[in-house]
Amino acid sequence: MSRILVLPGDGIGPEIVDEALRVLDAAQARFGLDIELDHGLVGGAACDAEGDPLPEGTLEKARAADAILFGSIGGPKWDTLERDKRPERGLLRLRSSLGLFANLRPAILFPQLAGASSLKPEVVSGLDILIVRELTGGIYFGQPRGIKEENGERVGFNTYVYSESEMKRIARVAFDLAMQRGKRVCSVDKANVLEVTELWKEVVTEEAKAYPEIELSHMYVDNAAMQLVRAPKNFDVIVTGNLFGDILSDEAAMLTGSIGMLPSASLDENRKGLYEPCHGSAPDIAGQGLANPLATIMSLAMLMRYSLQRGDVADAIEAAVEKVLDQGLRTADIHTEGTRKVSTGEMGAAVAEALANG
Ligand code: IPM
Numbered sequence: 001m002s003r004i005l006v007l008p009g010d011g012i013g014p015e016i017v018d019e020a021l022r023v024l025d026a027a028q029a030r031f032g033l034d035i036e037l038d039h040g041l042v043g044g045a046a047c048d049a050e051g052d053p054l055p056e057g058t059l060e061k062a063r064a065a066d067a068i069l070f071g072s073i074g075g076p077k078w079d080t081l082e083r084d085k086r087p088e089r090g091l092l093r094l095r096s097s098l099g100l101f102a103n104l105r106p107a108i109l110f111p112q113l114a115g116a117s118s119l120k121p122e123v124v125s126g127l128d129i130l131i132v133r134e135l136t137g138g139i140y141f142g143q144p145r146g147i148k149e150e151n152g153e154r155v156g157f158n159t160y161v162y163s164e165s166e167m168k169r170i171a172r173v174a175f176d177l178a179m180q181r182g183k184r185v186c187s188v189d190k191a192n193v194l195e196v197t198e199l200w201k202e203v204v205t206e207e208a209k210a211y212p213e214i215e216l217s218h219m220y221v222d223n224a225a226m227q228l229v230r231a232p233k234n235f236d237v238i239v240t241g242n243l244f245g246d247i248l249s250d251e252a253a254m255l256t257g258s259i260g261m262l263p264s265a266s267l268d269e270n271r272k273g274l275y276e277p278c279h280g281s282a283p284d285i286a287g288q289g290l291a292n293p294l295a296t297i298m299s300l301a302m303l304m305r306y307s308l309q310r311g312d313v314a315d316a317i318e319a320a321v322e323k324v325l326d327q328g329l330r331t332a333d334i335h336t337e338g339t340r341k342v343s344t345g346e347m348g349a350a351v352a353e354a355l356a357n358g
């Protein structure tokens with residue numbers, strides 16, 4: 001039996017997670033999966049109920065689970081709370097407490113959506129890149145951090161720090177994944193300015209020696225941001241630190257037409273994982289049936305592949321998504337002329353049905 005903890009969160013989180021659960025039901029029926037679901041509060045919803053974006057009870061459930069299906073968190077309602085109580089901190093603490101250091105963000109352009117990208121179809125068609133983002137270190141977690149008074153004015157500060165072991169393990173994840181695809185890894189740094197990333201570049205280069213088949217390249221982050229819109233298909237796997245990965249993955253998301261299409265996996269050393277769409281909680285469209293549930297549904301596919309070792313189920317879910325796109329169904333964010341605009345629920349139901357019918 002596998003245990004999945006469901007954490008819907010805020011904004012559009014609950015509605016997109018509901019659709020992923022509908023697809024999970026269909027997967028259970030078709031493949032006879034033995035799964036026990038648990039539910040918990042996180043983010044603003046947890047702040048409202050328990051005054052903490054990651055209550056102890058949720059963390060305990062997360063530790064007990066084999067995998068976590070996560071919606072999205074945050075919203076203007078909680079932006080004025082004291083910093084440690086804000087929804088985002090709940091997610092960061094969850095990633096860090098569970099040691100989910102490897103964040104996999106695939107940016108794949110479905111041929112059906114080539115017209116929805118803001119780039120020319122010939123630049124993006126066939127795009128298939130994987131961003132491997134370090135998720136529990138770097139400037140997101142470095143100490144000291146804060147805002148203080150100095151010489152009569154306020155000063156804000158953060159610390160950008162990575163240990164060698166943190167760099168090594170994320171490099172190995174990237175190399176291992178690249179071995180299963182194009183065997184090319186581009187390590188993104190800012191080694192011309194920042195010592196941390198000078199060491200990053202050195203360590204990644206050393207680790208690559210154990211992977212003679214991998215073609216390793218290095219790129220400064222500003223150039224990488226540019227190349228991603230100039231010639232994104234030149235990339236296979238990108239490995240980078242927490243902050244650069246956060247920024248580049250949003251950029252890569254847009255290449256695929258909509259950030260509503262990007263799933264993610266955050267894995268620990270043993271492939272326990274948290275699975276969430278790359279997008280935020282979009283409070284402006286919450287509750288209106290406008291949200292695209294596909295990133296969450298494809299996050300469920302990643303959950304099957306990485307934490308439950310059911311690549312067959314993952315393939316079937318992804319095929320069901322393709323089928324529905326082939327049928328011309330589109331949520332508002334990816335809708336173009338000549339396709340059929342559907343709601344969050346209609347999209348989820350269509351994928352579940354396609355999955356059930358194999
Ligand atoms: C992401 C998000 C988070 C991050 C926020 C919500 C803390 O932007 O998962 O990319 O910065 O990691």
Ligand code: MG
Nearest residue numbers: 246247250278
């Ligand atoms: Mg982000």
